[in-house]
Amino acid sequence: MKNNSDLLEKLDEIAREVEPVIYEALSENASPEFQEVLLYPIETGGKRIRPAVVLLSCEAAGGVPEKALNAAAAIELVHNYTLIIDDIIDHGEIRRGRPTLWKKYGLTMALLAAVQYREVISELLLKSENSKRLLSIVDYYIMRLVEGERLDVLFEQFGREDEPYVVDHRRTNVSFEDYINMITRKTSSLYEASAMMGAVEAGAEERVIEAFREFGLNLGISFQIVDDLLDLFGSASETGKQIGKDIIEHKLGNMLILKGLERIYGDEKQFFLNVLRSKQISKEDLEKALEILLRTGVRENAIREAWLYAEKAKSSLSIIPDSKAKKTLLELADYVVYRNK
Amino acid sequence: MKNNSDLLEKLDEIAREVEPVIYEALSENASPEFQEVLLYPIETGGKRIRPAVVLLSCEAAGGVPEKALNAAAAIELVHNYTLIIDDIIDHGEIRRGRPTLWKKYGLTMALLAAVQYREVISELLLKSENSKRLLSIVDYYIMRLVEGERLDVLFEQFGREDEPYVVDHRRTNVSFEDYINMITRKTSSLYEASAMMGAVEAGAEERVIEAFREFGLNLGISFQIVDDLLDLFGSASETGKQIGKDIIEHKLGNMLILKGLERIYGDEKQFFLNVLRSKQISKEDLEKALEILLRTGVRENAIREAWLYAEKAKSSLSIIPDSKAKKTLLELADYVVYRNK
Numbered sequence: 001m002k003n004n005s006d007l008l009e010k011l012d013e014i015a016r017e018v019e020p021v022i023y024e025a026l027s028e029n030a031s032p033e034f035q036e037v038l039l040y041p042i043e044t045g046g047k048r049i050r051p052a053v054v055l056l057s058c059e060a061a062g063g064v065p066e067k068a069l070n071a072a073a074a075i076e077l078v079h080n081y082t083l084i085i086d087d088i089i090d091h092g093e094i095r096r097g098r099p100t101l102w103k104k105y106g107l108t109m110a111l112l113a114a115v116q117y118r119e120v121i122s123e124l125l126l127k128s129e130n131s132k133r134l135l136s137i138v139d140y141y142i143m144r145l146v147e148g149e150r151l152d153v154l155f156e157q158f159g160r161e162d163e164p165y166v167v168d169h170r171r172t173n174v175s176f177e178d179y180i181n182m183i184t185r186k187t188s189s190l191y192e193a194s195a196m197m198g199a200v201e202a203g204a205e206e207r208v209i210e211a212f213r214e215f216g217l218n219l220g221i222s223f224q225i226v227d228d229l230l231d232l233f234g235s236a237s238e239t240g241k242q243i244g245k246d247i248i249e250h251k252l253g254n255m256l257i258l259k260g261l262e263r264i265y266g267d268e269k270q271f272f273l274n275v276l277r278s279k280q281i282s283k284e285d286l287e288k289a290l291e292i293l294l295r296t297g298v299r300e301n302a303i304r305e306a307w308l309y310a311e312k313a314k315s316s317l318s319i320i321p322d323s324k325a326k327k328t329l330l331e332l333a334d335y336v337v338y339r340n341k
Numbered sequence: 342m343k344n345n346s347d348l349l350e351k352l353d354e355i356a357r358e359v360e361p362v363i364y365e366a367l368s369e370n371a372s373p374e375f376q377e378v379l380l381y382p383i384e385t386g387g388k389r390i391r392p393a394v395v396l397l398s399c400e401a402a403g404g405v406p407e408k409a410l411n412a413a414a415a416i417e418l419v420h421n422y423t424l425i426i427d428d429i430i431d432h433g434e435i436r437r438g439r440p441t442l443w444k445k446y447g448l449t450m451a452l453l454a455a456v457q458y459r460e461v462i463s464e465l466l467l468k469s470e471n472s473k474r475l476l477s478i479v480d481y482y483i484m485r486l487v488e489g490e491r492l493d494v495l496f497e498q499f500g501r502e503d504e505p506y507v508v509d510h511r512r513t514n515v516s517f518e519d520y521i522n523m524i525t526r527k528t529s530s531l532y533e534a535s536a537m538m539g540a541v542e543a544g545a546e547e548r549v550i551e552a553f554r555e556f557g558l559n560l561g562i563s564f565q566i567v568d569d570l571l572d573l574f575g576s577a578s579e580t581g582k583q584i585g586k587d588i589i590e591h592k593l594g595n596m597l598i599l600k601g602l603e604r605i606y607g608d609e610k611q612f613f614l615n616v617l618r619s620k621q622i623s624k625e626d627l628e629k630a631l632e633i634l635l636r637t638g639v640r641e642n643a644i645r646e647a648w649l650y651a652e653k654a655k656s657s658l659s660i661i662p663d664s665k666a667k668k669t670l671l672e673l674a675d676y677v678v679y680r681n682k
Contacts, residue, residue: 037506088448088452089448089452105504106501106504108501108506109491109504111429112487115459115483118459119480122463126477131473132473136463139463139467140460142456142460143370147371153449162448163448163449164445164446165446165447
């Protein structure tokens, strides 16, 4: 892949613009004693891709990106809001190389912070001229995300014995279509919302907003497939996450696990299924499972699939006139495929 | 107290009007498999006092109550949203005589339902002509409620050893002023929001909206003091809750416990503090603690305090012209003090 230092610099620049808005919004409405908890998830950084999509979409749709700053801050908060809750649901203890919010401050504070985040999101969106439209976009996509998360959990092949609903509704058969449907909801939702909000803040017409939505949809699918890949074959030091977390968490809702299982047979398949359904997995078994997956070629398959969706994302913007911002969005689509974290 | 069968009939009538709106809003945006989870907290009933405050305030402020139906449904959903999260925070297993949502369906589904509730609330409020105002009221008061809940937890005298933040910030000295400040946030918030939203939907002027806010504020304080009383001296079969839950949960943020502790000395005080700080409390010790409290006279004290705030609530409405709806609101203020559940 070509050198992407320009893009990374642009992402950094955007992060520096959005961060003060996020900090102020979180601090403004909370007692000093609570601010420490609220700011923690933001301090740990993150790639800030979603706010970049908001600002770049606004500019590419002919708007002034400054007008979309509140929306950009809001979508980054939505992302962090869902991560706080995800980490509770998945019992995740490490995120971005640091303890997760519930692990650091306890469940009560993590839950109260999540509720507070959601209100700060509305406060930010209420400042916009287009607040009603922005609020309905955010509403709609958070509900889609909830459905995606619900499906992701139901696609798990073991665990949660203390959660009657999950045990009763667990899916043992998951098709590739089911998988795409799930990640569209779980992951594309916020990319769709980001791209649409940027276009809305630019005052774009509906067919332009729709083009940006499609861009976000496909970018999100590409993003999640690469996330699945990095979960299994990434570098822990780069991603800040534990390698093989999806196997440890019994997830069938990972493209490489799902497709890999279709390509192995006999003892190997049995071994892999056993690992996926084990309460505790040894380091050796995890490594053996990853090695089996690697041999099936799903890694290359996933890269190709991610690349196809990134290309789809790029062509969604064909009706948008060329500009520097549009060029950066196209580069972002490439970056999503070839990133290491 | 005078016969309140008229009031209870009116509350029932309002519940019957609001319920279909709640059911439709929850069902509309969720897959059938998830609807079961979402509807469960609503099926278990509840007093529906908050939506009644919305509709009656709208009417008393000169509006058409039908216009406030979505706001009434929304505030009942806010109430249930906070209960879902409260029950997780307090490890509460029984509510309204049935298992709590997390206990019934597991933590994951309870969290996803809570997130979904919050979006459905916005969807309902976005339907109003006054949506921006209603949404900022709801935002603001949910954030106040979060702060109240945070303080309530920090006023606990024991437990949550797995929650570092709580252990570090626990308050051992709580004044009556601190208590009122905490319950104003924890409980009055949604009453203030309810009364204001009703007035806003009536198109009332600011000083009228402010009068309704004050009504809600004082009604909420009265309501919480009586809740504290019922927690300790109510009837489990009527309240649907375990008696003495606040003692079991180590809460200093209960008016009767707080005031009672100021009135006992020596061995009795030590015994009471030990009970409040015990991991496990025997039935006998709980009964003895309640008996000590009863002898201090805090029960009568709490009733008087609740009555004073109810009177304050009523006089907040003095600038509002008399009407049937206003009369019902005044009756509601009395009911809040003299209710058994």
